[in-house]
Amino acid sequence: MTAKKEVRFREVPAVRKAVAILRLLSRAADPMGVNAISKELELVPSTCLHILRVLAEEGLVVTESGTKRYTLNVGILSLARGLMRGNEMIRFTQPELDRISRRYNVSIIAAKTIDIEHSVAVAISHSSSAMRLNVEVGSRFPTLVSATGRCYAAFGNVSDEELAEQFPKLRWHVAPSRRDWKKQISEAKVQGYAVDIGNYISGHMVISVPIMDHDLMAYGIAAVGNETQVKKSKDDLVADIKAVIENIDKH
Incomplete structure (x- = not known):
């Protein structure tokens, strides 16, 4: 068995938090507000809000009409479609x-x-x-x-x-x-x-x-x-x- 080469990478907290938010929303039965998301993931609410705004700008999440709760947006599908196509x-x-x-x-x-x-x-x-x-x-x-x-x-x-x-x-x-x-x-x-x-x-x-x-x-x-x-x-x-x-x- 050949020895595995250790892979080193630099931690990028914002990326890890963004991924955690997307995974949480993918599991959620209903849209979630900033406070609920930040509490579940143990994030600072202001940090959570900034990340959500970027994800929304990129089309990956969207706020529910008439509320400030977030859910996944169709931008996620385009990413998945690329995987399936390729x-x-x-x-x-x-x-x-x-x-x-x-x-x-x-x-x-x-x-x-x-x-x-x-x-x-x-x-x-x-x-x-x-x-x-x-x-x-x-x-x-x-x-x-x-x-x-x-x-x-x-x-x-x-x-x-x-x-x-x-x-x-x-x-x-x-x-x-x-x-x-x-x-x-x-x-x-x-x-x-x-x-x-x-x-x-x-x-x-x-x-x-x-x-x-x-x-x-x-x-x-x-x-x-x-x-x-x-x-x-x-x-x-x-x-x-x-x-x-x-x-x-x-x-």
């Missing part, structure tokens, strides 16, 4: 995710791994079952949880020291033992995919297959469904996802 993987994958979801009655999520702590959903197809995942495009989640996390641990050039540091921070429905988790990571290296049975979501099985870029995991495609149902179709489901990834590589 990402061949997302454009090619979505119809395939829909097909697999219908065939096996599972929810399918394609996620981009940002780093060892963060991943983001870039494409999703929900199953028709009553249980609906609380995940949408743009949702962020810890990289190392569930089956996708085992894949990243296996194919992300992660050291044992990093895994030992991150494991206690992970949240599960029923946490696996560290020993079992490491065994499952080793199995993922051999099989080319990882499985989570009931650890992350009670009564559900998650299968994740990595999408590699220069021998490192860049994305993961995960299927989530009823444990009994997914177990019966596991081999076919894995083969189907791997076939999709092979076609992505050809593109």
